[in-house]
Amino acid sequence: MTKKIYVTEPALPPLDQFMPYLEKIWDSKWLTNGGPFHQQLEHELAEYLGVKHLALFTNATIALVTALQALRISGEVITTPYSFVATAHSLLWNGIKPVFVDIDPETFNLDPKQIEAAITPQTTAIFPVHVYGTPCNVDEIQRIADTYGLKVIYDAAHAFGVRCNGGSVLNYGDLSVLSFHATKVFNTFEGGAIICPDAKTKQRIDHLKNFGIVDEVTVVAPGINGKMNEVQAAFGLLQLQHIDDIMVRRALVAARYRDNLAEVKGIGLPVVPDVDQVNNSYFPIMVELDYQMGRDALYSYLQTKDVMSRRYFYPLITDFPMYRGLPSARLDNLPVARRVADRVLCLPIFPDLPLADVDRICDIIRTAPAA
């Protein structure tokens, strides 16, 4: 019996490095509400990522809900069925109707060629996802948004540290949202952030994440409680000191998978995006029809060998009951997303994954019996 290998495992710095942060919090008794670590993490993250303004949140889902509120998005919003369900849920939490558009077969991101046909007089925004950290076609999406007067909000939950065209991918669109959940490249146990280009928008977002409170006697909006606390922020600061090492080790794992799986019949490897910096946040393979067993069979077979792969993203968001009745959720509207969701399998990838384990996982895939 080998130890189970999960699809991801958080990078945890040595515990003794965290104790001085906790002592400071205990000394100051400042636990939340924009404390010193919160302020410091906002600044250090903005600098590391190469973005202008960043507002920390308790998690990315509350940040997505708040981003839509901050720009007063309403009516219909164009989005992707190929994502984590929180993307679309954040629309429903705002009373917005999701309009699903199919994805590009190479990048698995919203296909810009199909966006215009989905625009109606009610459309107010485009809400794409940088799936697996691969940038969307940001220029084309912006061109469409400009033509039709739409806002663009990116669910950038997977895109920590990704750089393209000489800068952060997070600088595209009106707002971008990061997730710092335990399973993501950079984590604060739970957490997230909204990236925005100007100080005024950040101020509005900061009000919205704190009940809409401006001062003791002024409440300007029905805001929510989306604040990140000091323990989370401190952990983020510590993790940021290790981020370069984390990125390097993820890249080594991804390269090893590519080497090992390049020649395996029926296994499709993810496209390497044409960018300045990837983050290797996921390692999705396509289990094609000429592989020796089906995708679900391989998923189960790996489990019998204690390898816990995940079918991200299957089912599609449009398969869930609160979405499947929508006209845009129809199967014939989303053939590419359907095909990808039925074939994708995300293999374990995290900084502490030994390369010997990567080799073993690839051997299992290579030698799996015909079924």
Ligand SMILES: *Cc1c(COP(=O)(O)O)cnc(C)c1O
């Ligand atoms: C993880 C994730 C979220 C939600 O993030 P939380 O911080 O867990 O709320 C949203 N969208 C995508 C694409 C994600 O992967």
